[in-house]
Amino acid sequence: xxPDTVPTGTATFAGALPTAITFSAPELTAVQTLSFxxxxxxxxxxxxxxxxxxxxxxxxGIVTSSALxxxxxxxxxxxxxxxxxxxxxxxxxVSDVSNVTFNLEDRTSQTSIAKAGTATITAGIAGSTDxxxxxxxxxxxxxxxxxxxxxxxxxxxxxxxDESDAGSATITANNGGSIFFNDTATADQAKITVNxxxxxxx
Numbered sequence: 001x002x003p004d005t006v007p008t009g010t011a012t013f014a015g016a017l018p019t020a021i022t023f024s025a026p027e028l029t030a031v032q033t034l035s036f037x038x039x040x041x042x043x044x045x046x047x048x049x050x051x052x053x054x055x056x057x058x059x060x061g062i063v064t065s066s067a068l069x070x071x072x073x074x075x076x077x078x079x080x081x082x083x084x085x086x087x088x089x090x091x092x093x094v095s096d097v098s099n100v101t102f103n104l105e106d107r108t109s110q111t112s113i114a115k116a117g118t119a120t121i122t123a124g125i126a127g128s129t130d131x132x133x134x135x136x137x138x139x140x141x142x143x144x145x146x147x148x149x150x151x152x153x154x155x156x157x158x159x160x161x162d163e164s165d166a167g168s169a170t171i172t173a174n175n176g177g178s179i180f181f182n183d184t185a186t187a188d189q190a191k192i193t194v195n196x197x198x199x200x201x202x
Contacts, residue, residue: 009031009032009033009059010031010032010033010034010035010059010060011031011033011034011035012035012036012037013034013035013036013037013038013041013071014037014038015037015038019040019041019042020041020042020044021041021042021043021044022043022044022046023043023044023045023046023053023055027051027052027053027054028054028056029053029054029055029056030055030056030057030058031055031056031057031058031059032057032058032059032060033057033059033060033061033062033063033085034057034061034062034063034071035063035064035065036062036063036064036065036069036070036071037064037065037066037069038069039066039068039069039070041071041072042071042072042073042074043071043072043073043074044074044076045073045074045075045076045077045078045079046074046076046077047076047077052077052078053077053078054077054078054079054080055078055079055080056080056082056105057079057080057081057082057085058082058083058085059083059085060084060085060086061081061085061086061087061088061114061115061117062085062086062087062088062089062090062117062119063086063088064088064089067089069089070088070089070090070091071090071091072090072091072092072093073090073091073092073093074093075092075093075094075095075098075099075100075135076094076095076096076098077098078098078099078100078101079092079094079099079100079101080100080101080102080104080105081100081101081102081103081114081115081116081143082102082103082104082105082106082112082114083106083112083114084111084112084113084114084115085114085115086114086115086116086117086146087115087116087117087119087121087148088117088118088119089117089118089119090117090119090120091119091120092119092120092121092122093121093122093135094121094122094123094124094135094136094137095123095124095125095133095134095135096132096133096135097131097132097134097135097136097155098135098136099135099136099137099138100121100123100135100136100137100138101137101138101139101140102114102115102116102138102139102140102141102143102144102164103139103140103141103142103143103164104138104140104141106141107140107141107161107162108141109141109142110142112141112142112143113141113142113143113144114141114143114144115143115144115146115167116139116143116144116145116146116147116148116150116167116169117146117147117148118146118147118148119148119149120148120149120150121137121148121149121150121151122135122150122151122153123135123136123137123150123151123152123153123156123157123158123177124151124152124153124154124155124156124176124177125153125154126151126153126174127153128153128154128155129154129175129176130154130155131154131155131176132155133153133154133155134153134154134155134156134157134176134177135156136156136157136159137150137152137156137157137158137159138157138159138161139159139160139161139164139165139185140161140162140164141162141163141164142162142163142164143164144164144165144166144167144188145160145164145165145166145167145169145171145190146167146168146169147167147168147169148167148169148170149169149170149171150169150170150171150172151171151172151174151177152171152172152173152174152177152178152179152198153174153175153176153177154174154175154176154177155176155177156176156177156178157177157178157179157180158171158173158177158178158179158180159179159180159182160180160181160182160185160186161182161183161185162182162183162184162185163183163184163185164185165185165186165187165188166181166185166186166187166188166189166190166192167188167189167190168188168189168190168191169190169191170190170191170193171190171191171192171193172192172193172194172195172198173192173193173194173195173198173199173200174195174197174198175195175196175197175198176197176198177197177198177199178198178199178200178201179192179194179198179199179200179201180201181201181202187202
């Protein structure tokens with residue numbers, strides 16, 4: 001497969017170069033599974049001016065052969081986990097008024113349970129007071145924050161909609177960051193911290 005071709009099934013990363021990868025396909029890219037057998041991969045989902053990029057992970061999600069093989073995703077557009085995919089142990093940074101969503105496209109399904117896994121998700125930029133640097137992490141349908149660690153900074157939201165839940169995640173709203181539970185979504189057994197200037201709304 002040519003190096004600039006995005007696989008539609010399982011993409012396996014085993015240490016080959018390059019380790020810095022930009023999703024440049026127009027508009028929508030959908031993959032089943034991203035499998036990592038080596039550390040150090042960084043992915044950029046960044047649109048050119050006036051355009052957009054959406055990466056959908058629709059199968060098993062992000063899987064690794066070792067807890068040390070976690071990839072980093074820098075999102076300045078859209079990253080969607082759908083069906084029963086998981087974010088695994090990924091490091092996900094979302095900013096520039098962009099979104100990471102779980103089960104948005106299949107929010108009415110009773111069997112699709114997308115999970116944040118053990119991911120570390122950062123919405124916004126620590127120390128910023130510019131709302132345009134904020135990001136959004138959104139759970140829909142029956143998705144769950146699982147065991148993730150999620151931080152919201154200035155201009156950022158962590159949102160639970162429909163029948164989603166926060167699982168046993170560690171979730172923090174920092175200055176200018178917000179956590180929202182809407183519809184019948186629950187905090188479940190999550191550890192939730194609201195620091196000075198943060199907001200929590202049920």
